Amino acid sequence: MDYSPILISVKTAALTIVVVFFLGLLAAKFVVDLRSEKLKMILDGLFTLPLVLPPTVAGFFLLYIFGIHRPVGSFFIEYFGIKIAFSWGATVIAAVAISFPLMYRSARGALEQVDENLIYAAKTLGFSGWRIFWEIQFPSALPGIASGGILSFARGLGEFGATAMIAGNIAGKTRTLPLAVYSAVSAGDMETAGFYVAIIVTVSFVVVVLMNYFTRKEKKGKRV
């Protein structure tokens, strides 16, 4: 039994959630603060796109950006000697791209529900924009933001299509759990596949239950 997919998946999902949490939160803050409704709609569409596109299409775009003969990819190779495509880092990039919309949308929804009088009050009390965000908006929206983070984590853990395209399926390097399931089934090894499947199902289930726990807290918090 090869345990490396478990380790690779855990590492990938862990780094992904840290990146996606802040990226999604800041994107949500940026969109919520926008004054122009039109710009809001367009940016929102752009940020949500990876959620509705087939992962292979997202993978295609990622390859287009980070491929070794592409501007960003060749820049990294030339100046830093880092090859992005088909490295472990590429699994993180794929997972970030795919799970970003979940974080962004949850955070945006939670931020928009913060009582606007709290924000106005903070303004008249002299709070700066960032202070309002971290002291007022963020704590009030925390349950929604946390459940967005958990969803993104689960989505990142299960990422398959875009990962296969930009990171490949290199055993011990980029083969995450979903890819390991695919490889094991292809090789007719249903027992190993079943083991990996059991891990994914268990973790995902725990994560969804955790999220329910957070949303329950949210309702309780609103009542008082």
Add this chain to the structure above:
Amino acid sequence: MSLYVDIEKKYKGFSLKVKFETRGEILGILGASGCGKSMTLKCIAGIVTPDKGKIILNGRVLFDSGKRVNIKPQKRKVGYLFQDYALFPNKTVAGNITCAVKGNREEALKKWVSLFQLEGLEKKYPSQLSGGQKQRTALARMLASEPELLLLDEPFSALDSHLKEMLQMEMLDLLKKVNRDMILVSHSRDEVYRLCPDLMIMDQGSRVSMGETRQIFKDPVFLEAARLTGCKNFSRVRRLDKQHLDAVDWGVTLFTAQEVSGDTAYAGIRAHYFRPAEKTDENAFSVELTEVVESPFEMYVIFRVKGRRENQPMWWKLSKEEWYQKLEEKMPEYLKVEPGDVMVLKETEKKASF
């Protein structure tokens, strides 16, 4: 205080156009809900940006559309007390009060907690406070940020009615102690009458009248102002001469102490100004009872001028004792109203006051 406001704002089919200048320390703004009084406060605080106009506080220009000046709310030194108090739910009472203190937080906390009787509540969260405690915390938070002007937006509307009067008294005391300039917005005539020496009445986004509160309640001048000060009986009128008018909706001719002018369009009589009378008395008219409505502490007698079924009924408010001891058995045949109690009213000038 010197506050000059002259602003216009169009918002979702509603248009606000209001101009006023304060003279005293406390100004009340009275108006029905949706008349633009909260919007006016939000413009002064800088939360809402007017389309055009000027706002000047104690010589400081806060907003001037002509010169493209629009000071941020953070820099206006204007405190705002929200209807629901808008206490930060994730901060304690102490955290709320000190969050906007610029100097020594410990000292400020001590001072405001003792002044507003919040001792022992410093570590509680807003959700654990009663309505009155929330209100005092919000007031303390606002005052701790040392604003030049306080804006109070319906400060009692979130409270149970039995608490209101007590808290109004408390607040009056507190506000006397801190002695700041303020504007209080309300739809309750009792509140503004008790708390504000000066009053502005607003209707449909513009100013109806402004002046000393007592004077406005005595002589509202405009129909809308009379309605908002609590007058219940109105009739369209036809001018007969300088001191006589024909109240066409009631079907009586009235003698007035106030002069009836060409633009007098309505007469108003407050519900408690009727008295039983003899046929020969001045402004006496024969009445027939329509209905009697009992309230907890008073009676409303609804009547018409006799033989005028097509006419509007009038409301007479009297104490329960008076009704049960003297009048229940035998409703008087005649009622009268003193000439000085007939309010002579003009139609509100729609958006044309400036």
